[in-house]
Amino acid sequence: MIASVAVVGQENNPLYLQSFIDGDDALKFHYIVHSSLDIIEEKVNNPKKPGVSLNETYLGLLYPTEDYRVFGYLSNTKIKFILVTTDQDVRDADVRNFFHRFHAAYVEAASNPFHVPGKRITATAFTERVTNIVKSFGASSLA
């Protein structure tokens, strides 16, 4: 199950961060996502490390925390997409699939002429769409 998703901008500033676990520790996900940027940088700066193929947008598992697992995805335009899941073993295919839909949703939102690039995304349409994607996470694996 997905705990939180985030979009991080070119300046490593948060563009969108939504947690799907109710509770007062929304802040925790901010910490998790923010420090996961380190690992993204590590992966991008020395990609010869095993685990991620060169220049692939999908970065795979970034790191697990005590309770969660954090996955990363880096677009060509240096937009970072972060996924935080609760379950310990997730199917890679599901994650990839999720990121592609997430990215697509972001592109749509960013292409909105009323959206100023680089600013936080507050469009409710985007939030709804992401929520749907999150809801249907892993469903494809069952099918």
Added chain:
Amino acid sequence: MPGGGREVAESCVDSLNLELVATYCKRLHPNKPELAARRIEAIGYQVGLQLAERYTKERPRFADHLEAIKFICKDFWAEVFRKQVDNLKTNHRGVFVLQDNKFRWLTRISVDSAPPGEAAQMDVNAAANASRASQAAGQYLYFPCGLIRGALTNLGVACAVSAEVSTLPACSFVVRVKV
């Protein structure tokens, strides 16, 4: 603008560009051409940012500037202008020249006959000579310049883009990468 499945009639894009130039150069800042240019370029810039976001969605990240520029010359150009750049030159020191021998958006510009678009920015008794033509065309390249700059910037290539019209409808865009 084509993309994302939904499409728009090309004439709309043309007349949009015409109207853009007419509005800024003629109506808003008739006596401040450089300001008008800046405004139009800025609009193009944002569109460029957003298009780059869209068109690079399904592809791996570019390794270096050259790859990004090639992408602009091939896929981006094809998406926006329905053809590829005819010639790409570089001095290997951060300057790239994108040569398009038949730039889509200039194909329908002519000077001696005065369609409303040109009439907007040409005085009536103007002699229709090449320089005037390129000068007229120049205004319609503010937007594409911004487009290219925006796309490249979004791909991590901070640069300045300027355009030169030799003989209609050929034109070349000069990309100067900021180092």
Added chain:
Amino acid sequence: MEEYPEELRTPPVPLVALVGIPDLHAAISLYLHRESPPLNTLALPDFAKVPMIGGKERKPADARMPPPLGILKADWLSKHRTRMPAVLAVLFDRDQVYGDPAQWMQVCTHLDNIKGVIRGRNLKLVVAIVQPTTQSEVNEDRLTALRKRAEVDSKSCIIFVTHEPSEMKRSMARLGSIMGELATAFYREEGRRVKLRIEKKTYSSLELSVRYNFKVAVYAEFRRDWVAALKFYETAYSLLQEVITNTTMELQPVERVVEMKAVAEQLHFKVSTLLLHSGKESEAVRWFREHVAWFKKMVGPPEGTFLHLAWFSKQFQVFAELLQNSLAITSQPAALAPGLSERELQPGFYYQAAAAYMVRRRRTFEAELATFEEFEDGNVIDVLAGSRSEVGPPVYVGQASRLLKRGNDNHSQSPTGSEYMRHAILMEKGFHHSHVAIELLTKAHEHFKIMEAGRTIYLLGSEMGREYFAAKDYSNAKRLFGHVAGMYRKEAWVALLASALAYLRECARQLGLLQDYVEYSLELSTLPSIEGFLFGPELGPHAHLQKEMVQEEVLELLQGSTQVLSNEGDLALNVTDLQPVALEIDLVSPLRAVVSACVAFHNQTVKPGKATSLTIALLTHLPLPITLHEVEVLFNQPSCNFILGRNRAVLTSEGSELLATDSSPSEQDVTRVSDFDLQLQPRKWKRITVEITAEESGKLECMAVVVRVGPHATIQCQVESPASREGIPLWMFESGLDILPMADGALAEFGQKVIRVEEPEALVDIVLEAPSPALVGEAFPVRVEIRPMGHHILSGDLEVYFAPSTSGTLIPNQSLSSMSTPSPVEAELLVPAVPASVDLVGDESYVKFTGLVEVPEVKVGESWSTVVLVRWRDSEAVTLMSTFVYQAAESGHPGYQYRLHKSVFIECEEALSVGHRYMAPFRRDALLLGGLEANQAGKVTAAALALKESSILVVTFKNTSSLPLRLSSVGIEEADENKCVVRLSGGQGPAKLIKLGTDHLTEVTDKEGEMSINQLMGGIIVGADEVFTQLFWVQPLVASKALPVGTIFAKWQRGHNSMPSEVALLGTVESVAKFSFNAVTTRVQLSSILVESPPLVVTLDCPPHAVLGTAFTISIRVQNLTSTLQEIFFAVFDTTSFIFSGAHTDTVSILPRSTYSLSYRLVPVTSGMQQLPQVRLTSSWYSASFQPSSVSSQLFVFPSAPNLNAIQTQLSPLEEA
């Protein structure tokens, strides 16, 4: 990991025992320990101690046995490592063995006892016969008897030699190997025995099978069979998991849960140790991951949650240490197995997790402790904290200590649940969670620092800070959060920044740092969108932050209406006159969001004393509207500073009309504007436009705006120009458009906070009058007049200087003395006070002009003027500049210097150009060899004149100016009268000075060449482009290559009809026009001439005219001036107009100093101007030929005899010739 018992941390070492001959034991045990694999030795001093190593009698396990009270015996492991040997070595002295029967019997009894002891736990036995040397006879049957007794085979019965070192070594080796062998055998058998039980399943409880598997694993470890050991530990682990799953943890008493986890911990520790030792990091990591995942749920009853967390934290810490050690050994990092992430191979990662659990442990415990202390009454004692005599160690791993006083079986001895909990809580109370957490975080930090994982480090930093805060170490917490906040500001992670700030704010509060507290509060309340976060439980009631609340509180504080207390209440923050708050916000300060000011002047330049509009735009991002008491605007010119206030103030006319000064003495100089609405709405620009007047010229820049939010609280913020305005960093990423600071688009785009104040307008006029053009050489007057046009000039300085005419721009303060390039002109001042003393004719009477004139006081209506004379050296147009600096009575502040410039452009022309040429006498030519050579060479160096021959010098004076000139006199000053004589043409009088205009002969020929004589007031007027010609005789007296002739001079001045020669210089403009210019003398040095004595002189004699048909004679006289015979060849060419007779060609010789005359008679046949027959003479000696010029050999032929009078005048020049 350190708190683990030694036997757990290190792999077990086989234990053997020695008995008999104690003085050998030390050496042997030392040797065995060095052995590899090593053996630990248990040395029994004498045979009496042997029973000690015998365990209790084993009863076979059966199913009816009740489940054990614990899983693992607490001391089992240590027992097998320290007390239960695998092998017993018995040492006998050979004398005992081979000695008399009594001794032998002794040996036998010993052996029987030993056998009795070891039978229970089939210990291996080794018998060693100790003898000093190898060669000593052996009693074979005694030996066999001994073997029989001891029931050992021959190899277990060895000879131990003591007195030969090499032999002794060998015996040692023998002993060691056999003992090691036997030990291995022993452990194998033991293991097999226990395994048998497992397979037989002769018991019911899972606990036992956990225990047995554990034992098998340990035995395997004893014989260094790691693989087997690992296998059995894992089985034990999974069996334990079964045990746990069968029991519902929540319902178990805490101690039970703790026990199970303790066992699990021990097993897991063994497993991961073995895995890591075999270099399988990835597997170890995966194993650990499963371990924690599985036990995450096994919290047990809620009151024991903190114990659960403590256990978890320990798991992570221990694994971190294990991983760290094994990574320290293995050089290259292990390959990453799929499904694992980089981080999971980093010890730092586990330290961090351990710390996180430690923090959670602390939090849960704090809650637990609160409830506990609710219901607990103080005087109940913690029985488990008793002395050693009362409290004994637990029997089973992970169980509670026993209360020995109660009965003697395990049941009654174990404490009750409440006792257990009380003890646990009281123990936990003494535990310094925060310190441990900080330690762990520091370890993690060390690791991540190597990886340069910046953000992770900041995360650790904030966690550390939080722990410091929890430990009430506020200064450390503040330091850490200070760093952290910087990072989150940079990357605009608002929520994280907010959390850091919340802590910082609290730290400041606790430390009683007023300024910091205010700043943090303000920054906090200006953050975008931070609602709905819990900023750190440590903050207690402040955890849920409300920007509005924060703002209200801090503003009340600033207004002095409230004060803030620290938790202990001993420190109070309040703003008073004793401790005022003055915040400074520069362009990089995070507080820019609180107040940022944008200032734009409405125009780029302004005249001094004139008011201009200035728009001040203030913006706040505070969530609630804020009302400013007053706003002070500061400029680089303090005189311009003013205060916008809300209260009414006295109006004065000082400065601009709009501004009014405050009457209070403190701010006397600061003008104050009142009645402004100074309430700032959130994120809406407050625009205030005021009139402002600058007195000083130069730059006027708005530096800062100081807003007063309370009687003792001010915020000073640096202002920005709208043109170059930076957005508020954190708000730039917020959606929504940024509103421009200025309503007017142009101002918003290009508005500047700097304005240029022009020079004050000088109310004085400078008049420069010059009757252009000027002429080279003359003293040219320029009149400078200063006319006050409203300013009463107290005193001033006038400066006159030249600017290069090419660039019209003036070079200020450049006086003549400091002229860089040699000026074409030179200016001279004619002192105005004494005009009479000045002689206009003599140039030398002018005083050299310094360029600077003092100007006296000039009242309005009056005027002051002077004349500056300018003299040109050559004709070049110049710009004459004049700068006037003065002080006016009207100027606002005394001593202010007004300055103004005026310039006039003056053309200049060359007055005269003097030309001259020499002419030989008419029809008389001398052969001048030098001249010829010069001509052949093509270089016309100097005119060549014949010695003693008087030739004619024609001098022309051309007026090249555009003005008429009066030429008063011309002449030639001879260089040396004895060498070269110059006479007026016609020979009358000397050529020294020819006064013109008198009635001796003058000629003025204008360009048309018609004659006109002009006689006026002692001079003649030469109009523009007219030429005046004067003829002279020149007669060189000595031969010379270069003979100086003399200097032509012409005295001239501007020619004006009807002009008085003296004029007053002072007066009106017209007078300057009528100023009589001085006479100028132009001198031209005549180029020196070439003088030589000619060898031959040819003279053509012929009548002035001829009449058609009447014959006449011409003769060509050749004069030989040499003292040698000259041979002349001549040729005469016919012409159509004359008929003549005589030789056409001939060669004649002329005697020295004599003249040969050759004459013809001619009859003209045509009338008019006719060409005489050409005669060509050639001097064979000088090979120079001569032919008279066609002009000189022409003759007018009258058709009939003419009227003589008419001709008379025409001929007059001829007569002179």
